[in-house]
Amino acid sequence: MSENNLVISIDAMGGDNSPRVVIEGLAIAAKKNPDIRFLLFGKEAQIRATLDNYPQLQRVCEIRNADEVVRNEDKPSSVIRNKNTSMYMAIDAVRKGEAQAVVSAGNTGALMAISKMVLKTIQKIHRPAIVSMMPHINGKYVMLDLGANTECSAINLAEFAMMGDILARCALGIARPRVALLNIGAEEMKGKEEIHKAAQMIRNSHMNIDFIGYIEPHEIPNNKADVIVADGFTGNIALKSIEGTARLVMRMIKNAVKGSFLAKIGLPFMMGVVLRIKKTMDPRLYNGAMFVGLNGLSVKSHGGTDALGFSVAVNNAASLVRQNFVATIRNEIEKIDLDELSQEAIYDLY
């Protein structure tokens, strides 16, 4: 076992074709991040069967046997208190301080529920949020909340803005991210009251962020902001609209090419372009939804991704740990008093 201090805890049993895909993913991530150690939770015999093929990886891995597995069809409420699952044990390693982050490709609802219960929300943060990175015309942006909180108050949105700012700095390396609230118009009074209040609160707070006001969804791809803040319902609607449309356009093109003799002749010339687009839009490169606002980082890999996709989720977790993501949020929330600003906002109404 190596002496590396950056430790990531892995639920080896989550996702399709686990633990094989998980371990193949770790092999890729380990090459890119020679400073990481992994704690692998799951059925030891199964893990060993694949891990034995990766002697390099083996040197930075420690296996902890877990007899039980959270299945995709399990309800969060029915597994949340079972301490013998690979998922629970992997999360609990972060609480114990044995690891700084956990990555799982398992049941999303269960991962969120157990992470919240075990790691607990950072003091003074009202609600954790789900964040992802996504592609715009010439780079990436982060969007949150993507579904942890269906309804959000102005305080929640203001905290998401702060956490999103820190995440964009840590994971995207943007020195001063432009932070925007997602809304249906650019004018001050468009959209919902919580959004107006959140804008006011962010402006009046001591948050040191570059808040640029409202952004409409069709402006997101034009690299107008680095952090997009929304309540979990709106963020989820935007995320799924974007994903569905990107797939629709690609399928329409594919169908059109299939139906055209001439296009088939031209296709070989286009392969470079096709590959470049596929690479830009490759969902594996944006894998890893981060559950932020907790005392420790919990990352959800897509259950159907492959080794490359899983390695991206691990890379994201590693960059956030290296940049002291959780400690930075704790520091920042100490400097601002959103509850007081919220009171002021209420007084303003009279």
Place this chain on the structure above:
Amino acid sequence: MSENNLVISIDAMGGDNSPRVVIEGLAIAAKKNPDIRFLLFGKEAQIRATLDNYPQLQRVCEIRNADEVVRNEDKPSSVIRNKNTSMYMAIDAVRKGEAQAVVSAGNTGALMAISKMVLKTIQKIHRPAIVSMMPHINGKYVMLDLGANTECSAINLAEFAMMGDILARCALGIARPRVALLNIGAEEMKGKEEIHKAAQMIRNSHMNIDFIGYIEPHEIPNNKADVIVADGFTGNIALKSIEGTARLVMRMIKNAVKGSFLAKIGLPFMMGVVLRIKKTMDPRLYNGAMFVGLNGLSVKSHGGTDALGFSVAVNNAASLVRQNFVATIRNEIEKIDLDELSQEAIYDLY
């Protein structure tokens, strides 16, 4: 002047390059719909200057001079009571029964506000909504509300479902449209309470619609539903996310082709495919947002569209009038008592 009974009132001064583009659009629409008469409102001299080039169109047009014009920068509140604008007069012609629908490419906010004030909401309908047609993988669907109502109750959503059903039958010719509520999950308890209540209300009502439950945004392009129902905030977020992403993907492809010598060689073979995709996604073919739920139909054409785009908005208005769209809504709302169902839903909570 012809004897046609289908009369559409036109704000000839709305949109860019009016009245020229408007009249060129009417020329296209008139060819396709020889049964329509047009009432044109605006500056008579300017209208005549273009209309004189279209003797065929002239025969089905009547000009009514309007000295004033609503500008794009005008606030709805400042123009809503000015009865001398081409927009007001065009809408008022529907109230007077001189026309069955009005089409304008002018200021959206003003058109909605004046339409609502002059035409008034249909009795028993609680809120009007904005509807558009959009492309999915092998056809079209309608989505509402796209922004008329930021917050919606369950009753509002249930009424939108009913109006959307009628619209899909009238404008898309679908005999029994599949109607779905937009949500962030397919399970019964996902998303917001209003959505759950609306689903219950639609199921318990005497509405004769094919209600298929919830739909998530990424499923929309897969031809899973013909009518997508949401509150105006959520609908607007989805609409703009879809538009922005479609443009993003097309631009990424364009940039990739530009940067590749090989792709440029292959491009001529691809022209058929490019044109086919462009035609499927051509925003002009989906032009015309319909303001429904009023005593008369008000259609908003995009301000920057060309003659073809404007003609599509006119065609949409004409098909709805021919199918007795407004009368069908009036009939349908008489058969159901959503207020009573809403009371029942409240009792259910105890």
